[in-house]
Amino acid sequence: MALNRSSAILRKVIRGGCSSRTPAVSSYSSSLFNSYSYSIRTRSNSTESDSKGVTSSAAGYHINNGSSYMRGAVFWEPNKPLTFEDFHMPRPKANELLIKTKACGVCHSDLHVIKGELPFPSPCVVGHEITGEVVEHGPLTDSKIVQRFPVGSKIVGAFIMPCGSCFYCSKANDLCESFFAYNRAKGTLYDGETRLFFRSNGKPAYMYSMGGLAEYCVVPAHALTVLPNSLPYTESAILGCAVFTAYGAMAHAAQLLPGDSIAVIGIGGVGSSCLQIARAFGASEIIAVDVQDEKLQKAKIFGATHTINARNEDAVTKIKEITEGKGVDVAVEALGRSLTFSQCVQSVRDGGKAVMIGLTLSGAKGEVDINHLVRRQIKVIGSYGGRARQDLPKLVKLAERGTFNLEAAVSRKCKFEEAVEVYKDLDKGSIIGRAVVEIM
Structure with missing residues (x-):
């Protein structure tokens, strides 16, 4: 309600x-x-x-x-x-x-x-x-x-x-x-x-x-x-x-709809704002991923229905498990790291959207499996605000x-x-x- x-x-x-x-x-x-x-x-x-x-x-x-x-x-x-x-x-x-x-x-x-x-x-x-x-x-x-x-x-x-x-x-x-x-x-x-x-x-x-x-x-x-x-x-x-960036990612890049599932990787100021905006948009499953239990505990206040400590378990495998093997409709990378870029892309379902909002070291690269991207129609989207x-x-x-x-x-x-x-x-x-x- x-x-x-x-x-x-x-x-x-x-x-x-x-x-x-x-x-x-x-x-x-x-x-x-x-x-x-x-x-x-x-x-x-x-x-x-x-x-x-x-x-x-x-x-x-x-x-x-x-x-x-x-x-x-x-x-x-x-x-x-x-x-x-x-x-x-x-x-x-x-x-x-x-x-x-x-x-x-x-x-x-x-x-x-x-x-x-x-x-x-x-x-x-x-x-x-x-x-x-x-x-x-x-x-x-x-x-x-x-x-x-x-x-x-x-x-x-x-x-x-x-x-x-x-x-x-x-x-x-x-x-x-x-x-x-x-x-x-x-x-x-x-x-x-x-x-x-x-x-x-x-x-x-x-x-x-x-x-x-x-x-x-x-x-x-x-x-x-x-x-x-x-x-x-x-x-x-x-x-x-923080909120402005999260809203841009949810409303314009992801175009999140009520009932969509979402994973947010990195629960800092922007990532936690993504959780609140996703909840306001009516997301069904909101998965928070980080390496600090304190951040994950607070993520529940912001609307997370599931939390994953990526230091203790494989984030992609756990996201697939929560979503019955499919992956989420939208995954958001809020850290700016090559590893989490890859995790974000791998976490979305066929036809899903991987939204990147984390800035990183100038010139840093992220890798993606091209065949998976093409065959599964994965959308990789940058969002600045x-x-x-x-x-x-x-x-x-x-x-x-x-x-x-x-x-x-x-x-x-x-x-x-x-x-x-x-x-x-x-x-x-x-x-x-x-x-x-x-x-x-």
């Missing part, structure tokens, strides 16, 4: 919702941070006035006492400390908003950058899963954007930040050309420039998505959705990546109605100053679910 109620609510949200990764190394990988040291540089006085007028005055801001400066967590290079640095207050441009960051989720995508596994310009500010408050609109911003996001609005941001006008954005796909060409390739926004400049020397720093692990960040308006007062800042941060303008409002509604349990999904909260340590713990596999940094 509860399942039917959740499915009905979800269908209603999908029909009526307003329009506008993760990587997962998890506990499958051994810690590569044993020699990785962290440090925190002492913060300068963030309320100091800018006597030289280097940036526009922030005195009108009703947050942070009108500071002209802010702090951000900076990645310099692999195996070098992640440090806190002062920046000039970032300035939004047309159709961009300056956000006072309230919370930022801790994601394996950031960890891949920190470890040098994904190439990205540096120095950069990581963090791409945020909630916050609007404090300024860029000059010449469209009046409809100003009306939708007035100063003081609560917002949640998606890590994919659509430009709104490229070939893919025009098709409501949100595989935005500008996002990949500028942000992911160059660490900038879509005029080819960053919004981050060090206070000490005026030199630029680059932005991983919006560079959300900072006290303020600049975000293109198309990546934002209003967060209702009924939802908390901290837990809601995961809507922008949802559609920010269409899906993020729906996810907010799911969370507001309790169909998606945000509180259960967030297993750890930490202060801004503790952010560097939480990535170390993430690499060790000691975070069950999702961690969120509180910056407010």
Whole structure:
């Protein structure tokens, strides 16, 4: 009965919702941070006035006492400390908003950058899963954007930040050309420039998505959705990546239907979100696969009907056993490993879908039996996330109605100053679910 109620609510949200990764190394990988040291540089006085007028005055801001400066967590290079640095207050441009960051989720995508596994310009500010408050609109911003996001609005941001006008954005796909060409390739926004400049020397720093692990960040308006007062800042941060990625995999890549069976390999922040979304979609059998009993135990809270510890038994064999020898309709790989890629493909029934959402070391390959793929009509699908303008409002509604349990999904909260340590713990596999940094 509860399942039917959740499915009905979800269908209603999908029909009526307003329009506008993760990587997962998890506990499958051994810690590569044993020699990785962290440090925190002492913060300068963030309320100091800018006597030289280097940036526009922030005195009108009703947050942070009108500071002209802010702090951000900076990645310099692999195996070098992640440090806190002062920046000039970032300035939004047309159709961009300056956000006072309230919370930022801790994601394996950031960890891949920190470890040098994904190439990205540096120095950069990581963090791409945020909630916050609007404090300024860029000059010449469209009046409809100003009306939708007035100063003081609560917002949640998606890590994919659509430009709104490229070939893919025009098709409501949100595989935005500008996002990949500028942000992911160059660490900038879509005029080819960053919004981050060090206070000490005026030199630029680059932005991983919006560079959300900072006290303020600049975000293109198309990546934002209003967060209702009924939802908390901290837990809601995961809507922008962990839940957003899971929803994109379920709704668009897998096109999961009520009654389908599904296996999720890797029960981290994204994988556990996949379990909740699969339950909301009305999946009949939801199989959680991991190597940690603690994660598998919690998976039952998120909707898993079966759990498999892949350290103790063969995951593919067990999945086939649960599904009477056929395999699942949909298997999801949420780790980003060659082994689990293969397990995912082998776990689906004839005509089934193997959905890959885990990012991995740049250049890593996955193998597949071509004859099995062809003869059994297996579909191998990559899924990077949802559609920010269409899906993020729906996810907010799911969370507001309790169909998606945000509180259960967030297993750890930490202060801004503790952010560097939480990535170390993430690499060790000691975070069950999702961690969120509180910056407010």
